[in-house]
Amino acid sequence: MEKPSFEKKLSKNYRNIPPSFVRNILNVAENKQFISFAGGLPNPELFPANEIRESANAVLKESAGKILQYAGSMGYYPLRDWIAKRYANKYSMNISADQVVITNGSQQAIDILARLFIDHGDGVVIEKPSYLGAIQALSAYRPEFCQVDLEEDGANLWQVEDWFLKDDLKLMYAVPNAQNPSGISYSASKRKHLAELLKTYDKFLIEDDPYNEIYFEHCFPAPVKKYATNNVAWTGSFSKMIAPGLRNGWVILPDELVPHFDKAKQSTDLNPNNLTQFVIQHYLTNNDLEKHLQAVQKKYNEQYQAMQEAINRFFPGDVSCTTPSGGMFTWLTLPAGISSVDLVQETMKKGVVFVPGNSFYTDGSGQEHIRLNFSNAHLPEIEKGIKIIASELKKMMVSVC
Amino acid sequence: MEKPSFEKKLSKNYRNIPPSFVRNILNVAENKQFISFAGGLPNPELFPANEIRESANAVLKESAGKILQYAGSMGYYPLRDWIAKRYANKYSMNISADQVVITNGSQQAIDILARLFIDHGDGVVIEKPSYLGAIQALSAYRPEFCQVDLEEDGANLWQVEDWFLKDDLKLMYAVPNAQNPSGISYSASKRKHLAELLKTYDKFLIEDDPYNEIYFEHCFPAPVKKYATNNVAWTGSFSKMIAPGLRNGWVILPDELVPHFDKAKQSTDLNPNNLTQFVIQHYLTNNDLEKHLQAVQKKYNEQYQAMQEAINRFFPGDVSCTTPSGGMFTWLTLPAGISSVDLVQETMKKGVVFVPGNSFYTDGSGQEHIRLNFSNAHLPEIEKGIKIIASELKKMMVSVC
Numbered sequence: 001m002e003k004p005s006f007e008k009k010l011s012k013n014y015r016n017i018p019p020s021f022v023r024n025i026l027n028v029a030e031n032k033q034f035i036s037f038a039g040g041l042p043n044p045e046l047f048p049a050n051e052i053r054e055s056a057n058a059v060l061k062e063s064a065g066k067i068l069q070y071a072g073s074m075g076y077y078p079l080r081d082w083i084a085k086r087y088a089n090k091y092s093m094n095i096s097a098d099q100v101v102i103t104n105g106s107q108q109a110i111d112i113l114a115r116l117f118i119d120h121g122d123g124v125v126i127e128k129p130s131y132l133g134a135i136q137a138l139s140a141y142r143p144e145f146c147q148v149d150l151e152e153d154g155a156n157l158w159q160v161e162d163w164f165l166k167d168d169l170k171l172m173y174a175v176p177n178a179q180n181p182s183g184i185s186y187s188a189s190k191r192k193h194l195a196e197l198l199k200t201y202d203k204f205l206i207e208d209d210p211y212n213e214i215y216f217e218h219c220f221p222a223p224v225k226k227y228a229t230n231n232v233a234w235t236g237s238f239s240k241m242i243a244p245g246l247r248n249g250w251v252i253l254p255d256e257l258v259p260h261f262d263k264a265k266q267s268t269d270l271n272p273n274n275l276t277q278f279v280i281q282h283y284l285t286n287n288d289l290e291k292h293l294q295a296v297q298k299k300y301n302e303q304y305q306a307m308q309e310a311i312n313r314f315f316p317g318d319v320s321c322t323t324p325s326g327g328m329f330t331w332l333t334l335p336a337g338i339s340s341v342d343l344v345q346e347t348m349k350k351g352v353v354f355v356p357g358n359s360f361y362t363d364g365s366g367q368e369h370i371r372l373n374f375s376n377a378h379l380p381e382i383e384k385g386i387k388i389i390a391s392e393l394k395k396m397m398v399s400v401c
Numbered sequence: 402m403e404k405p406s407f408e409k410k411l412s413k414n415y416r417n418i419p420p421s422f423v424r425n426i427l428n429v430a431e432n433k434q435f436i437s438f439a440g441g442l443p444n445p446e447l448f449p450a451n452e453i454r455e456s457a458n459a460v461l462k463e464s465a466g467k468i469l470q471y472a473g474s475m476g477y478y479p480l481r482d483w484i485a486k487r488y489a490n491k492y493s494m495n496i497s498a499d500q501v502v503i504t505n506g507s508q509q510a511i512d513i514l515a516r517l518f519i520d521h522g523d524g525v526v527i528e529k530p531s532y533l534g535a536i537q538a539l540s541a542y543r544p545e546f547c548q549v550d551l552e553e554d555g556a557n558l559w560q561v562e563d564w565f566l567k568d569d570l571k572l573m574y575a576v577p578n579a580q581n582p583s584g585i586s587y588s589a590s591k592r593k594h595l596a597e598l599l600k601t602y603d604k605f606l607i608e609d610d611p612y613n614e615i616y617f618e619h620c621f622p623a624p625v626k627k628y629a630t631n632n633v634a635w636t637g638s639f640s641k642m643i644a645p646g647l648r649n650g651w652v653i654l655p656d657e658l659v660p661h662f663d664k665a666k667q668s669t670d671l672n673p674n675n676l677t678q679f680v681i682q683h684y685l686t687n688n689d690l691e692k693h694l695q696a697v698q699k700k701y702n703e704q705y706q707a708m709q710e711a712i713n714r715f716f717p718g719d720v721s722c723t724t725p726s727g728g729m730f731t732w733l734t735l736p737a738g739i740s741s742v743d744l745v746q747e748t749m750k751k752g753v754v755f756v757p758g759n760s761f762y763t764d765g766s767g768q769e770h771i772r773l774n775f776s777n778a779h780l781p782e783i784e785k786g787i788k789i790i791a792s793e794l795k796k797m798m799v800s801v802c
Contacts, residue, residue: 006657009571009605011520011542014661017668041471049465056457056676064450068644070442104505104670111669115541119412136668140516141412170410204410243469245675256407260415267418267537268512269505273674274646275457 013120017139020132021359035385037354040180040328041376043303046296047243048287055282056275067274073266074258075102075250076277082284083236083250091222094229095252101261102250102272106210106235109251110173111137112264113206113233116257118143123169125203127155129331129360129369131180134173134208143171145362150179152322154186157193164201171204177220178211178327181360181371185325188221195227203231210237210249213293215326216301230254233261238280240328241293246276300328300375306382307374314390316397328375331357333368338396340370346392352385414521418540421533422760436786438755441581441729442777444704447697448644449688456683457676468675474667475659476503476651477678483685484637484651492623495630496653502662503651503673507611507636510652511574512538513665514607514634517658519544524570526604528556530732530761530770532581535574535609544572546763551580553723555587558594565602572605578621579612579728582761582772586726589622596628604632611638611650614694616727617702631655634662639681641729642694647677701729704775707783715791717798729776732758734769739797741771747793753786 059067074080080100088095103109110133118124118141126135128147138145146169148159155174163169174194176186186194198205207224225234237249253261307330311321318335334340340356347353357369370389374382460468475481481501489496504510511534519525519542527536529548539546547570549560556575564570575595577587587595599606608625626635638650654662708731712722719736735741741757748754758770771790775783 006655006661009518010661011516011518011523013520013542014517014665017664019664020667039471044466044470047465047469049461049469052469053458053461053465056461057454060450060454060457064448064454065445066646068448068450068453068646069445070440070640070645104674108670115412116415117410117412119414122412133668133671140665140668141414239471244471245467245469247670247672247674254407260407260411263418263420264415264541266421267534267541268669269509269648270534271648273505273648273677275677275680276674279676 035352037372055279059278073271079281106237106249109235125172154190173206175208182331183322183324198228198231205232207234211327303374306379310386339367352388436753438773456680460679474672480682507638507650510636526573555591574607576609583732584723584725599629599632606633608635612728707780708775711787740768753789
C-alpha cells in the first residue's frame, strides 16, 4: 500500500502560510553554539526563577482544586483585573476586566482576531516590514496584504488612508511600540491620526504590543486604542515582561467583540493554561514588578548600546540603522546590491547568525535589510558577532564593486 | 461617533461556528449550585494535587532557565518520548517521539488538523451524535458535514463507505473510545474494518481519544491508528488522565504530516506551555501512574453504576440508554414526542441540569436524547438528580398523552 500523499490534500489556507526562516535558523543556531542575533529570545538571566517557583508552590497549596480543573475560556478573573487596572492607570483609559481575555501569548490573540475577521481575499493593511509570526497567522486566512511603508515615526498614514478607501478591507495589523523587526515606534501624533482614520473609515486595528514594558528611557506613548477604543484590539504579553515559557498574554477588546472572540477561542483550545495564570497573578501581586522591569530595561539598554557602538565602529558608513527606544531588535539597511540572504550564508560559516530582512515582508522583498536581536547575547559576543558580520559584509562589497 | 457594528464584518468561517450550549449552561449551573450532569468535568477529588505541587517545585528548581524560555513548537522531548513509549508498548505499535506533538488539550489538535485539511465545502464524515468541541472546531473551516449513524459497536461503516466514495471528502472525525456524548466504544472488528476503508479510499481519520485511560473493566481495544498508521492522527490528553487545568494533550501523526502540523501550529501560538509540560513529565516519571489511574477508573465506575441504577429505578421503561464501558458520559433516548430541550427547562426549575442531545448534532436533530455526565457529582446527588429528571419527564409524558 502506498503512503497517502498529503501534499495534494492540504487546505488552500494552510498552503498559504509562509515558512518561518527564524524557526529554521534557530534550530541550526541552537545546535551549534553560534553567536545568535537571529532569535527573539528574552535574556534568561533576567527571569525571576525563584519568585516563580515560590508562586507556583503558593498557588498549588491554596488553589489546586481550581487550578487543576477546566475553567472559563476568558481566563482567570483576578489576572484579567490586574491587567485592566494596570493599563487603565498607566494611560488614563477606561478598561474593565470584562474586556480582557487571556491568550497563549499575544500570538494566539492575533490568530483568533484573524479568524474572526478575515475572509479569503479581504485586504489587511500591514507594515513593511512586519512581525513574521503575524504574517504567518494572518496568511492562514488568505488575505490580500496591503503593505504600507514604515517610516521613522510609524506607518505612512497617507498610504494607510489610500488602502482604507477600499470596501473589502476591514483590518490593519501594526506593532506601534519597538516593532519586531525594525525597532521603530510610532510618534504620539501618528497614533492619534491613525485612530482618526480608523474611526472615519470604520476599520479595525490589531494593535500588537508585546514590548510595551521594555523601553530604554521613556515609557511609550498611549496606544492607538486610547483614541479609538471600539476600533482596536490591543494585545499584550507576559513573555517579555516576565518569561515566555509561561505562554500567557492577553488582548483588550471592544465590548461588542468580546463574546465573538470568546466563542472563536473556545473552538481552538477551550481555556488558557490555569497553572501559569495563577502563578503569574501571584507573582505580580507579591513581588516588586517595577524593580524587575527596571532591571530588564537597564540590561536591554546596555545590550542595545553595546550593539549600536559595535555597529558604528565596525560597519561601513553606508550601512544605516534604526534607533529603537526599546524592545529587543535593531534593523540595518545594507549598501545597494548586497543581499542579506547571501551575507548570512557567509557569517554562518564564521559562527554568527541573524535573520535576513525578506522574512518580514509579504512580497519577498527586503533582502537589503537585516534584523539583529540584542537581548540574548553577552556584551563581548555582541562586539565579536557584529565585527564578523561587518567583515563579511566588507568582503561582499569588494566583490560587488 | 457610532460604534462600529462588528456583525457585518465577521468572517464567514467564524459565523459558521455554532454556540456551545454546554458552556452557556455551565455558566448558569456554576452560579446556582445546581446538581449538574451537564459539564464534562473530571472529578476534582481525584486530582493528584500534592504530587503536582511537588513536581512543580522540583522542575522549577532543576530547569527554570529552560522552562521560562521560548521552546520548540513540537513540545518537550522527554514528554513526547514518554507518550510514544507508553502507547507503543500498550498496543504493540511503532510510535516514535518524532511523531508526537504536544498540544493544548486534544482540542487544539482537532483545530489544527481541521486547518490543515479543510477547504470550504469539503466533506467531513462525522458520527451522529459527535463531540460538540469538535463540531465547533471543524465548523470554523466550513466543511459539509457527512453524518453517519453511531451504533452500539461504533459508526455504521456502510454509511462511512458511501461517503468515502466522494472525491472532495478527505476527512473523518471519530471518538472510538467511550465517546462524548454517547459513551459508545467501537468494537475491535469495526476498528480494523474502518482502517481498511481509510486505506482503500485514501481518506484521513482524526481519531480523538481523550478517554483512553478511563475504562471501567477492560482496557479499550487497539486504536484504528494501529491498522492504518499513515491515514490516522491519533490524539490523547492528560486532561482526564491527570487534570484538565494543565491543558496539555498530544497528537500522534504520520511522519509525512509532522512538519505541516508543526508549521500550522506555530502560527497559532508558537509553542506549548513549558511549565505544565515539565510538571507532567516529572509527575509521570516520579509517581505510580497505574495506581492513580486505577483509583480514577474505580471511582468513575462507581459513579456510573450509581447513575445507571437510578436510571433503571426511576425512569419509565420506554427510556433507553447506552452502556458505556468507560469515559464520563451516558446517553438516554426519551420516549417519542418528548423534547429534551423542553425537559431541561423543567428540571432546571428543580435545580438539575443536563445537556439536550441536539447540541451534539450538526443538523439540529437529536432532541429526543440527553447527555448525562456522571464524573462530577456525588453519589447521593446522582440519585437525587436522576429522580428529579425522571419525575419531570413523567409529567411531560402525561401532558403529551
